[in-house]
Amino acid sequence: MSRTNGNMEQPVADRGMVIVGAGHAGVSAALALRASGWRNTITLLETQDVLPYERPPLSKSVLRGERTIEDHRLFMPGRMEEYAIEFRRNARVAAIDRDERHIILSDGQTIAYERLLLAPGAVARPLSVPGSDCPGVLTLRDAADAARLRERIRINPRSRLAIIGGGLIGLEVAASARALGCAVTVIEVGRRIMMRTLREEIACRVQSCHEQAGVEFRLGRRIVSIVGGDEVRGVELDDGSLISSNTVLACVGASPRVELAKEAGLAIDNGIAVDRHLRTSDPFIYAAGDACAFEWEGGHRTRLECWKTANDQGKTAGRNMLGMSEVYLPEPWLWSDQYDKSIQVAGYPDRSRQDVDRLCQDQSHLIFHLGEQGEVVGFSGFGSQRQVGHGVKVAKLLMQHRVRPSPADLGDASVDLRSLLGAAAA
Ligand SMILES: Cc1cc2nc3c(=O)[nH]c(=O)nc-3n(C[C@H](O)[C@H](O)[C@H](O)COP(=O)(O)OP(=O)(O)OC[C@H]3O[C@@H](n4cnc5c(N)ncnc54)[C@H](O)[C@@H]3O)c2cc1C
Numbered sequence: 001m002s003r004t005n006g007n008m009e010q011p012v013a014d015r016g017m018v019i020v021g022a023g024h025a026g027v028s029a030a031l032a033l034r035a036s037g038w039r040n041t042i043t044l045l046e047t048q049d050v051l052p053y054e055r056p057p058l059s060k061s062v063l064r065g066e067r068t069i070e071d072h073r074l075f076m077p078g079r080m081e082e083y084a085i086e087f088r089r090n091a092r093v094a095a096i097d098r099d100e101r102h103i104i105l106s107d108g109q110t111i112a113y114e115r116l117l118l119a120p121g122a123v124a125r126p127l128s129v130p131g132s133d134c135p136g137v138l139t140l141r142d143a144a145d146a147a148r149l150r151e152r153i154r155i156n157p158r159s160r161l162a163i164i165g166g167g168l169i170g171l172e173v174a175a176s177a178r179a180l181g182c183a184v185t186v187i188e189v190g191r192r193i194m195m196r197t198l199r200e201e202i203a204c205r206v207q208s209c210h211e212q213a214g215v216e217f218r219l220g221r222r223i224v225s226i227v228g229g230d231e232v233r234g235v236e237l238d239d240g241s242l243i244s245s246n247t248v249l250a251c252v253g254a255s256p257r258v259e260l261a262k263e264a265g266l267a268i269d270n271g272i273a274v275d276r277h278l279r280t281s282d283p284f285i286y287a288a289g290d291a292c293a294f295e296w297e298g299g300h301r302t303r304l305e306c307w308k309t310a311n312d313q314g315k316t317a318g319r320n321m322l323g324m325s326e327v328y329l330p331e332p333w334l335w336s337d338q339y340d341k342s343i344q345v346a347g348y349p350d351r352s353r354q355d356v357d358r359l360c361q362d363q364s365h366l367i368f369h370l371g372e373q374g375e376v377v378g379f380s381g382f383g384s385q386r387q388v389g390h391g392v393k394v395a396k397l398l399m400q401h402r403v404r405p406s407p408a409d410l411g412d413a414s415v416d417l418r419s420l421l422g423a424a425a426a
Helices: 024-035 143-155 168-179 200-212 259-263 307-321 385-400 407-411 417-425
Strands: 002-004 016-020 042-045 085-088 093-097 102-105 110-118 122-124 137-139 160-164 183-188 216-219 223-228 232-237 242-244 247-250 254-256 285-287 292-295 326-328 333-338 341-347 354-359 365-370 376-383
Touching: 016 024, 024 042, 024 085, 024 110, 024 307, 093 259, 110 307, 137 143, 143 247, 160 168, 160 232, 168 183, 168 200, 168 333, 200 216, 200 333, 200 341, 200 365, 200 376, 232 247, 285 307, 307 326, 333 385, 341 385, 354 407, 365 385, 376 385, 385 417, 407 417
Parallel strands: 016 042, 016 110, 042 085, 110 285, 137 247, 160 183, 160 247, 183 216
Antiparallel strands: 002 326, 093 102, 102 110, 122 254, 223 232, 232 242, 333 341, 341 376, 354 365, 365 376
């Protein structure tokens, strides 16, 4: 979501708009630029040798082999041509010359820009213990990583996968790997899984769901080394135990890609630092998506590594590159699919003063997080797509309209959630 203050500073159309990175943020910016009336060239540059695709399916349907990345293109067929977006694959941007206002590709070519958007995303953090360079120790960030992981866990019926990190991506991979018949152990340093994203009650239910599917957990354990030589044989833990595995996947977070911005002298602060308009410390350069650290309430910076943020920021940045002054207002929302279950978190559960649990007949567990005045400030849910999807939809409306529903009604699964919207639903 965004707000505009109408303060227009129009770019001159004698140079094109250039976008670094064809992920969710870059593609959404390219579409917004054209839709908002930019007539000159839009050049979208991408290091990988593929058409732009969505990343969330890489740990889900693409890993399981049910879908391919062709099914998850970011441009609908014909849209790139219709919008006259000049997409260049295999094009790594190596440097930015801010004085000349052009970017330099790794093959030495230069492209002048009127405005530049940096949307280079993030890189999966590698492990740093001894043995981490052993063949079979992988990370998951792009389509090639997903293909490599799938190859290893699919072809060998005796595959044993050790996943380091019990966060969202690690658990999605665990569910997909079990569907492929692979033995899975999740090793997590925290005392429980999904510490950053889920309330304990829901995290426990997610864990039991995995355990029922045969996933083993080692919680509160640190890895000491990866054991193996030419091939990985296992993971040694800090209690001396060895988790036997022939593939290890590091799911220990991602680091924003800031090198390009840093070398160009742009401000960096937990990512490429931008103001509320997603403008970097250079007024001709914007940033969006996983790489960008935006101003949050209270003045500190944050990054939200999720699809919706990248998409929304791309749109806002694209419009602001045209001289608008929209303020980027985050609408946190993340979802995950594991087995036949959906997990969704929206708003700001951390601001909760009171949590109201709603236990649905089909065992779905919804939590409405209420603020100081009894207003809904966040939502967390785990269960069927139908119940969780409905819950998050209503919660978003309750938040948007600042409705203060009765906690008793919220917690009573026999009360229709829509009835709590009252006048806001009209
Ligand atoms: C396996 C996986 C599962 C996920 N699941 C979910 C989910 O269920 N729900 C959810 O909300 N989010 C999910 N996410 C997160 C979501 O996909 C990211 O937040 C989103 O992709 C970020 O978009 P982005 O455009 O900022 O970066 P990216 O999608 O990473 O795109 C950046 C692009 O820039 C390119 N690039 C980098 N440097 C250069 C350069 N110098 N020159 C040219 N090109 C360059 C990269 O190759 C890359 O293609 C998942 C992510 C992964 C990896």
